[in-house]
Amino acid sequence: MNYVSCAEGSEHKILVRKGFDPLCRKLAGIKHPVGLNCVEIIARLPLRVKLAILLNSLKRLERPRFKIPIGIITSGKDDIDLGGHGCEKLEVTLNPEDASEIIKSLLPLIVALPLIEPLRVLKFIIVGAAGSIVNLAVAQLIFHQLTGIGVADLVKNPFSSFAGFESSVLFNFILHEKWTFADASIDRRFKNVIARLVKYHGASIASFSSQILLATTLPILLGMVFWLAQLTGIIVGFALNFILGYMYTWSRSRL
Known part of the structure; x- marks a missing residue:
């Protein structure tokens, strides 16, 4: 040219x-x-x-x-x-x-914001990856505990998955508040932090649903081991969690 x-x-x-x-x-x-x-x-x-x-x-x-x-x-x-x-x-x-x-x-703006904040996007991904480890570790721990007392799979699998999910949501939220979005122009008052926590839970519903569904059905339908089914749910839900968490929970007020 x-x-x-x-x-x-x-x-x-x-x-x-x-x-x-x-x-x-x-x-x-x-x-x-x-x-x-x-x-x-x-x-x-x-x-x-x-x-x-x-x-x-x-x-x-x-x-x-x-x-x-x-x-x-x-x-x-x-x-x-x-x-x-x-x-x-x-x-x-x-x-x-x-x-x-x-x-x-x-x-x-919904496209431009991640493009002009590559470092923040990288932080979000790092936190998400760390949260996935927390998710998997907690879920597997609860799964073994429930297995030891003879809880049925239809109860044990979704409960273990829920425990892993909730642990990772709280873990991710704290790191996003203190690190990923530490320098973002968002309201830091207590009531707004709680509002973001509620939003983040709402934004994680799709991720949660995929994890519960896959962790419960894959072992039954395909004979997949629980940890692999849970990991599959985490991966599927991660993309949805990024879109809804990054854009809706912490970036909506900046659009």
């Missing part, structure tokens, strides 16, 4: 088309190598900045039959005359906070 990407300094990626020598020298303090079509200086950029630039570029490409290169500048402070270089100006930003606003303006 014909474009020139202009950054504020050599620490960021700069792509300059051949023939833009003055622009290249101004941005990076280097001369355009003879015989090369472009100069690239590659450095790390935050994911949301890359996404904001990509979305702006895709939005620009929605206009068909453009005949001149796209000039991308990174802030309103740039005094580069892209028009003088035969470029059409497309303004983006290298500021992560501004990039977040661009992403939220171009995508539905």
